[in-house]
Every structure is written in C-alpha cells, then in structure tokens.
Amino acid sequence: MRSALQHPIFSSLLFLLLWQGLSSLLVSPALPTPAEVFHELYGETASGQLPFHLWKTLQRLLLSFGLAMGLGSLIGIFLGRHEKLDRFFDNWLVIFLNIPALVTIILCYVWFGLTELAAISAVVANKLPNVVVTVREGARALDRDLLEMALAYRFGRWKTLRHVIWPQLFPYLIGAARTGIALTWKIILVVELLGRSNGMGYQLHLFFQMFNVAGILAYTIAFVLVIQCIETLILKPLDRHAKRWRR
Amino acid sequence: MSKIVIDIRKKTYPARHGSGEHVAIKNLRIELGAGEFVCLVGPSGCGKTTLLNLIAGLDRQFEGVIGTGAGVAPRIAYMFQNPRLLPWRTVRENIDLALPDSQYGGDVDHLLDVMGLAESQGQYPERLSLGMSRRVALVRAFAIQPTLLLMDEPFVSLDAPTARRVRQLLIRVWQERPHTVLFVTHDLREAITLADRLLFLSAPPTSLLHEVTVDIPRPAREDEAVVEAFRNRLITGHPEISELL
Numbered sequence: 001m002r003s004a005l006q007h008p009i010f011s012s013l014l015f016l017l018l019w020q021g022l023s024s025l026l027v028s029p030a031l032p033t034p035a036e037v038f039h040e041l042y043g044e045t046a047s048g049q050l051p052f053h054l055w056k057t058l059q060r061l062l063l064s065f066g067l068a069m070g071l072g073s074l075i076g077i078f079l080g081r082h083e084k085l086d087r088f089f090d091n092w093l094v095i096f097l098n099i100p101a102l103v104t105i106i107l108c109y110v111w112f113g114l115t116e117l118a119a120i121s122a123v124v125a126n127k128l129p130n131v132v133v134t135v136r137e138g139a140r141a142l143d144r145d146l147l148e149m150a151l152a153y154r155f156g157r158w159k160t161l162r163h164v165i166w167p168q169l170f171p172y173l174i175g176a177a178r179t180g181i182a183l184t185w186k187i188i189l190v191v192e193l194l195g196r197s198n199g200m201g202y203q204l205h206l207f208f209q210m211f212n213v214a215g216i217l218a219y220t221i222a223f224v225l226v227i228q229c230i231e232t233l234i235l236k237p238l239d240r241h242a243k244r245w246r247r
Numbered sequence: 248m249s250k251i252v253i254d255i256r257k258k259t260y261p262a263r264h265g266s267g268e269h270v271a272i273k274n275l276r277i278e279l280g281a282g283e284f285v286c287l288v289g290p291s292g293c294g295k296t297t298l299l300n301l302i303a304g305l306d307r308q309f310e311g312v313i314g315t316g317a318g319v320a321p322r323i324a325y326m327f328q329n330p331r332l333l334p335w336r337t338v339r340e341n342i343d344l345a346l347p348d349s350q351y352g353g354d355v356d357h358l359l360d361v362m363g364l365a366e367s368q369g370q371y372p373e374r375l376s377l378g379m380s381r382r383v384a385l386v387r388a389f390a391i392q393p394t395l396l397l398m399d400e401p402f403v404s405l406d407a408p409t410a411r412r413v414r415q416l417l418i419r420v421w422q423e424r425p426h427t428v429l430f431v432t433h434d435l436r437e438a439i440t441l442a443d444r445l446l447f448l449s450a451p452p453t454s455l456l457h458e459v460t461v462d463i464p465r466p467a468r469e470d471e472a473v474v475e476a477f478r479n480r481l482i483t484g485h486p487e488i489s490e491l492l
Contacts, residue, residue, distance in 0.1 A: 145331050152303045152325040153345040153391065163344055167335040245335045245371040 032214040041218035049203075050222055057188055057200040058226065064123035065184050069177060071124070072131025077169070079132065080139020096129040101187050105194060114195040119188075126187050131176045138172030170242045178235050185227060251279040251321055251395060251427060253302060255311035258294075271297050272309075273452035279395070282425035286438035289448030289456075290491050295431040298453070299325065299397045302429070321427075324393035326401045330380040332372040332387075339368040342387045358386045362416055378409040385413065389420050396421075398430045402437070414441060418465070435481075435488075439463070439474045447488055457485060 016034055023033040032040075044050035079086040105122040112118035142165060150160045192201025200219055207215035258272040271294040279285055287295055300306045302313055303325045315321055324345075332341045342355055359365045362382045372380055381401060388396055402410040418441065421428060432438050438445050439461055447457040459481060467473050482489045 145327070145329065146333060148300075148305050149325075149327065149331040151305055152323065153387075154347070155344070159344065163333060163336060167333070246373065 029211065030213055032217065036214050037217045037221070040212075040214040041221060044215070044218055045222075050219065053199055053203045053219075054222060054226065056198045057185070057192065057223070060120060060123065060188050060192075060199065061181075061185050064120050064127065064188070065177075065181060067120070068124045068127035068131055068184070069173070069180065072128050072176070073135045073169075073173060075128075076132045076135025077139045080136040080142075086136070093129055093132060096125075097133065101126045101190065105187070105191050109195045116196075119191045119196055122191050123184060123187050127180055127184050130183065131180060134172050134176040134179075135169065138169045142168055167242070171239075174235065174239045174242060178231070178239075181227065181230060181235070185223070249315050250281055251313075251315050253277040253279070253298075253311075253313050255298070255301065255309055255313075257311070258297060258301065258309040270452040272301075273454055275448075275454050277446060277455065279427050279429060282427060284421065284428045284430065284441060284443045286442035286445050287429065287431045287448055288433065288435060288438050288445055288491070289453070290450055291433055293448050293450050294453035295448065296328070296399055299399050299429070299431060302395075303397055321395040322391065322393050324388035324391050324396045326384050326388045326396070326398045328399050328401065328403065330372070330377075330384040332380060332383055334371065334373050337369050337371055338364065338375070338383050341372065341383060342390050345387045345391055347391065355386070355390050358389050358420065361420060362386050378405055378413070381405065382413060382416070385417065385420075389424075392424065392426075394426050396426060396428045398428065400432055401430075403432075403434075410437075417441070435478055436471075436474055439477050439481075440468050447491060449491070456491070457488060459485075 019034055023031045041050070079089060104125045108118040108122035108125065112121065146164050146168075147160070150164045155164065188199070189201035189204065192199035193205045194201075196202050200223055203219060204216055207213075207219070253276070255272050255275045257270065257274075260269040260271060262268045275298070277285075287298070289295055297306070301309055303323055332338075333344070336344065339355075339359075342359075346355075356365070359368055362385065364379065364382055364386060367375065367379065372383065375383065385401070388398075402413055405413065414437070430438070430441060442461050445459040445461060446455060447459070448454070449456045461477070463473055463477060
C-alpha cells in the first residue's frame with residue numbers, strides 16, 4: 001500500500017481529484033473543471049490553433065536558446081581562461097544578471113521595433129548572462145594536471161579540446177541548459193504577449209481578455225507537457241551519458 | 248638515438264606577494280647517454296619536478312638549453328607523480344589518445360599483457376586501484392615508444408610489494424626496448440635498484456652535487472642485501488649525501 005501511495009500516478013490523480021473537488025464546489029468560470037479544460041484542449045488541438053501557436057513559440061525557444069547557449073559558452077570559456085579580462089568584465093555581468101527581464105524586453109522592442117529580431121534578442125539577452133556565469137565556473141575549474149598531461153603527450157589543440165576540456169565543461173553546459181530551458185520559455189511568453197501576433201503568449205493574452213480560463217489552462221498543460229518531454233527525452237539522457245564514467 | 252644535454256643556467260619563479268624572487272635551479276648541467284637509466288636523487292622541494300617540467304616543455308620560462316646533439320627533438324613520455332588519466336575515457340582510450348597518429352595500435356596489447364591490464368582495458372580509471380592506475384600510466388608512457396622517458400617519483404605511496412612488482416615491470420620493458428630514462432626519487436634504495444647512474448641534487452637553488460655510477464649487475468639487484476651494502480658504502484663515503492636524504 002505504501003509503495004502504491006508513493007507512485008507518481010497516485011500523486012497526479014490526487015491533484016486532479018483536488019482540482020475537480022474545488023471547481024465543482026466553487027462552480028465559477030474562474031476555475032473550470034478538469035473535464036472542461038481537456039475538452040478545450042481537444043478542441044484547440046483539433047482546430048489546429050494550439051499546434052500552430054505552440055510551434056511558433058517552440059521555434060523561438062529553440063532559436064534563442066541555441067543562440068544563448070552558443071554565445072554564452074564562448075564568452076564563458078573565454079572569461080574563465082583569462083583572469084584579467086574576467087575581473088574587468090565581472091561588473092558588467094553582475095549588471096546584466098540583475099536587469100529585470102521585462103526591462104530588456106521593452107528596450108528591445110523600443111530599439112528594434114515590434115519585430116521577430118527584437119523578440120529573439122530580448123530572450124537571448126535575458127538568458128546569456130546565466131550561461132556565461134555557469135560556463136565560466138566550469139572553465140575556471142579545468143584540471144591543470146590533465147592539461148599538462150595533454151601538453152606533455154603532444155595532444156594538440158583539437159584532441160585537447162575534445163578529450164580533455166570538453167568532458168570537463170559538459171556537466172556545466174547541461175546544467176546551464178536545464179535551468180535555461182525553464183527560464184527561457186517563461187520569458188518568451190512575456191515577449192510574445194507584449195509584441196507578437198502569434199505564439200503561446202499572444203494566445204494567452206487573447207484568452208485573458210475574453211476571460212477564458214479553460215483556454216489558458218489548456219495551453220498551459222500542452223506547453224508543460226512539451227517542455228517535460230524535452231527534459232526527460234533529451235536533457236536527462238545527455239546528463240546520464242556525461243556521468244557514465246563516475247563510480 | 249643520441250645523448251641528451253640539459254643545461255639550465257637559471258630558472259626563477261617571479262616574486263609573489265609575501266615572498267621575493269625564488270631561484271629554483273642554477274647552473275645545472277646533465278648529460279644523459281643514449282639508452283641510459285639515470286636517477287635524480289634529492290631532498291623534497293629541491294626542484295626535481297621543476298626540472299622535469301622544463302625538460303618536458305611544460306614550462307619554457309628559463310635560461311638555458313635542452314636538446315640532443317643531433318638537433319632532433321627527443322620524443323618524450325612523462326610519467327607524473329599522480330597517474331593523470333582522463334577519468335571519462337577508458338583505460339584503452341587513455342593509452343590510445345597519447346599515441347601519435349602514425350603509431351596507432353602498435354604494441355599496446357603486448358604492454359597491457361605484460362602489466363596485467365589486458366582484462367581492465369575497458370574500465371574507467373575511477374574504478375581502478377592506485378597501483379593499477381600507475382601501471383596504466385606506465386603503459387601510456389611506454390606505448391608512445393619514447394626516446395626519453397621522464398618519471399617523477401612514480402611509485403610513491405604504493406605499498407612495498409606492489410612498488411617492487413611495478414619496478415621489475417619497468418626494468419623488463421625498458422630492457423625490451425632500450426631508451427633513455429630520467430627517474431626522480433628521494434628513495435636511495437629505489438634509485439640504486441633501478442639506475443645506471445645516480446645524480447645527487449642540492450637544495451634550492453638546485454645544482455648537481457655528486458655523481459655515482461651503480462656498477463652492480465642487474466640480476467644481483469634483486470638481492471636487497473647487495474643494494475643495502477652499496478647504500479651504506481655510499482653514505483659512509485659521502486657524508487654530504489646522507490644530509491640530503
């Protein structure tokens with residue numbers, strides 16, 4: 001019985017049950033029942049509306065996430081390996097880390113207009129400092145003994161990068177990716193809400209104006225499912241692969 | 248193969264806050280004959296590791312020259328104090344990675360066999376004991392077929408029987424394919440067991456203090472009493488050596 005209680009399905013069922021109980025108690029449009037939400041989810045999916053907007057948002061997510069990870073890794077490695085530059089730019093990083101996401105988004109729209117470019121740059125600018133800080137940690141912690149070994153055995157640049165440096169940075173990159181994906185998609189919704197005419201954020205804004213809570217919850221469920229899939233099907237296996245040599 | 252000349256006029260470490268400029272090595276000249284096994288003996292902190300790093304090209308900040316008469320750079324293998332294996336690569340991959348492209352495969356299998364590692368070549372280094380990791384590092388060093396093998400107290404902190412076994416393996420492989428060995432140790436018995444020639448180094452600034460040829464035939468060195476007798480003669484003959492150790 002105890003093991004059954006600990007099963008994840010049980011906790012999900014309990015959650016649905018509570019939701020059902022609360023919504024049938026309140027009987028309010030502010031909290032629709034699970035059945036209503038799933039009906040909405042089905043309707044929106046069948047009409048093609050949800051897949052379209054979800055795909056728009058995912059495209060932005062992948063593009064900005066990729067850009068932020070790539071640029072952030074390069075800058076992070078560079079700063080981690082050059083102590084003087086790192087000390088010089090440290091203040092900049094702290095400033096960028098502390099600028100609220102909303103400010104960057106508004107500024108990007110003001111500077112670049114209500115364009116796709118502005119939207120993507122806003123997300124990248126928000127995520128970039130986080131990646132830089134995490135990867136910089138990794139680059140600072142590179143094992144000197146192993147680098148010397150690679151030098152003594154004439155590994156050369158490419159071999160050293162691939163077999164000595166990359167495996168040490170990989171856990172940091174995965175760490176940055178896992179926190180990054182959760183952060184990025186939340187920012188993207190705000191970006192879309194403020195200045196795009198498609199995507200999840202835009203749809204949520206519409207539902208908000210029409211007071212369609214079922215719609216909001218339906219889109220939320222769809223998106224959470226997609227992000228969870230990315231996490232369990234891509235990031236977690238990568239993480240496990242990186243740790244396979246550990247005792 | 249030709250002899251290798253190491254001539255270091257001066258190696259200093261720049262002043263750090265709290266301490267002034269530190270002269271690590273001064274006027275140290277060593278000649279290594281082709282295929283010779285030379286042991287460097289000296290107190291800890293006497294700059295032996297610094298010297299090996301200079302020879303291996305890990306540190307180029309010094310005054311002096313290191314080279315062969317022929318002008319061809321020796322192919323150097325370096326066995327560090329700790330094994331320095333890549334934990335995310337298997338034993339076999341660790342060895343193969345060190346090989347120059349032209350020499351892939353080679354006699355790695357034979358070396359693994361000799362060292363008793365054939366079974367473990369698919370393992371990751373973190374699952375090996377220290378003694379095994381040291382043997383892997385030794386195979387890696389031998390596998391690239393060096394003309395000069397640098398060894399920095401490679402058998403320290405191994406238990407006595409394991410250390411003896413690995414030492415015997417070292418000599419066996421060295422005799423199979425002779426090359427110059429520069430072996431750093433602070434253990435005089437170990438040095439006498441292994442070397443053709445002993446070089447005694449002073450405390451910093453390091454220079455050459457004394458030079459002794461070990462004339463015991465190799466088979467006789469298995470006998471600890473012979474090594475012990477040689478050591479006693481050495482220490483009574485040169486009291487300055489016992490001060491170093």
